[in-house]
Every structure is written in structure tokens, then in C-alpha cells.
Amino acid sequence: MNDAVSSGLVVGQDGLARPTWAAASDLMREYYDTEWGMPVRDERGVFERLTLEAFQSGLSWSTILRKRPAFRDAFDNFDPDRVAAYDADDVDRLMHDAAIVRNRRKIDATIGNARATVGLRADGGLHELVWSFQPDRTPAPRRFEEIPTSSPESLALSKELKRRGFAHVGPTTMFALMEAIGIIDTHLLGSHRRGSSGVWR
Template sequence: MSKAEAKRCPWSGSDALYIAYHDEEWGVPKSDARALFEKLVLEGFQAGLSWITILRKREAFRAAFDNFDAQAMARYGPRKVASLLKDEGIVRHRGKIEAAISNARAFLELESGPGFSQFLWSFVDGTPKQNAYKKMADLPAETPESKALAKALKSHGFRFTGPTTMHAFMQGVGMVNDHLTGCFRHEECAKLGARFSL
């Protein structure tokens, strides 16, 4: 079966960028701290918007935020914030921009302790959780794990990381495999999950 004929999760739609994201990224377990931090920040910017909006702006976000180098972002001051608020390539929302900067500082604190990846993955016991949903209507907006993660992140000073946002994050980075059982990526991501280790 070719990729053109493959059955996908309905949310991937017909946009080529969205399909590529579904086929190559969504649900693939990630352990790289910088990649996880980038996804966390982008999910925060997505709040109230569609993910395809963020996906289309992702390269502009990377350019604007020093490729999500937390050390660089943690040093951003008022002048950089003013510059970001004028950047038409990204989502110009002061609260989200300021949250991204404070989240970089919180990220660095966790990295100097248990490690950001280890901290995140501890909420699924270090192993991707394999779900078996058949319909989009079955997918929850949040889970006990995403609620626990959101609460823990808040306690460490993170913002724009509520339970629904964190569930989307966990799905995106493969902490949970929420591809529908009829989607060709469900089995592929399950195999990646079985081989995953921190």
C-alpha cells in the first residue's frame, strides 16, 4: 500500500504539511531535551489556535527563538520581547512570548536537576503508553497523566501548560500512542515505542 492509499487519522486532513507531520512526527517517541522543549513551547503558542497554524509558522518560530536554545531564550529582556511582538512570522501574543521566556528558565532548572526528558517521561513510567482508540470521538481531551504533568510543570514555574495542552504535547512526542487503530501509523509507532529507551 502506498502512502497515498494509506488510511490515516482523520485530523491529518488533506494539507501536505499536516499529512507529513502526521506520517513522520506525531506519536514518534522523543527523548531529546531541546526537541521536547521546542514542542512544549509551540504547544503553548497553539492554545486557542489550530496546530496547523503553528506548524506553518514553525520555521519562523525557530528563527525568532534562537532554535529554541533555552540558554539564549532565558536571557531575553524587554527589547527582545518588543522585537518578537513585531515579528509577523510568529504568533504575536505578549503573554505567550513572556511565558516562553520564563519556561526556558524553568527548563534550565529541571535540566540541572533530574533532566527535562527524565522528568517528562516519568509521568508514563518511561515507556510510551499504547492506546487503542477506534474513533476520533473516543479520544479524551485530557488524561490523569496530562493533569499530573500539568500540575507538576506549574509547580516548577511553567506557564501555558494546562492539562489539555499537555495531553496534546504527550500525543505529539509519543509519550502516548493515540493514532487510531485503523491508521497505518498506529502499528509503526507501537513498534517504535517498544524499542524506546531514555
């Protein structure tokens, strides 16, 4: 067994090494190659990823990724001001939208999180708050099993967001957010994406 296979990496026909989850489909490969782990530093972008990570809890990421265009349509392209203004009719609309994940608690949390996001602007905004929890070092996993699922920073971020009125922002979900938007780099050593964000060398 070669080193790439034993580490959990798969070498594609293009000769590039990716983790097995990223090689599962064209959609997952495109997401991994072009987006996952790249820096997202704007309010709407961070709000979208925070929302999708919250909806992903208990589901596969591929499910959320396939539904992402529908989520964008349903939630006004994740414009925090628009989502913050949603009322009971909007909740009813979303609960009847079969194209998204119809979970009342997560829908309510998204609306509440949009309102909390608007409220954070006076203190620099959601994006600045989230990025303020960037650690001094990033993991350097050689195997999939070595990738953490939480960290002291994701726990601290979770606590601070909850204090600020956010919901469905547990430390594991926040760790996944930090991975997704480039705050940490958990690409396996040997992956063609390791270090590509420019945040970590």
C-alpha cells in the same frame, strides 16, 4: 460507508489510512507520517514541542505548523539557554514579528519556561521529567471521538511543571504534548502509523 471512513480515517492515494486532520494538506500529512507521535527525548526537542503546543492553544495546529520555521528563527531554534537570556528588547522584537503568533502572555511564558528548563537540569532535565509521566497503558481509539483530551498523567504533569515554574502547561496542552512526542499513542486503530513509535506495541 467503509470502516475507515466511518472511523474518521481517510485512505489516501498511496493506500495508507490517516485521520482526516492529517489528510487536510501536504504539510499536515508529512507531519503526521514522519513526526507526530515519534519519541522526542532531548531537552531542546521537548522544549520546542512544549512551546509550540502552548502557542497552539486557541488556534489550529496547521497555523502553528506553517509558522514553525519562523518560530525557530525567532526563538533561536528553541535553545533554552538563549531563550532564557531574553530581555525586554527581545520581547519587543517578538511582539513585532508578524511571522509568529504575537501573544504577549505566551511569549512571556516561553521565556519563563526556558528559564525553568535550565533550572531542571540539576534534576535530570525537562525531557526526563516529562517522560516520567508515561502511563502504564495507552489509549486504543477506534474513532476520533474516542480520543481523550486529557488524562490523570497529563493533569499530574501539568501540576508538576507549574510547581517547577512553567506556565501555559494545562492538562489538555500537556496531553497534546504527550501525544506529539510519543509518550502515548493515540493513533486510531487502523491508521498506518499505529504502533510505529516503538514505545507501544
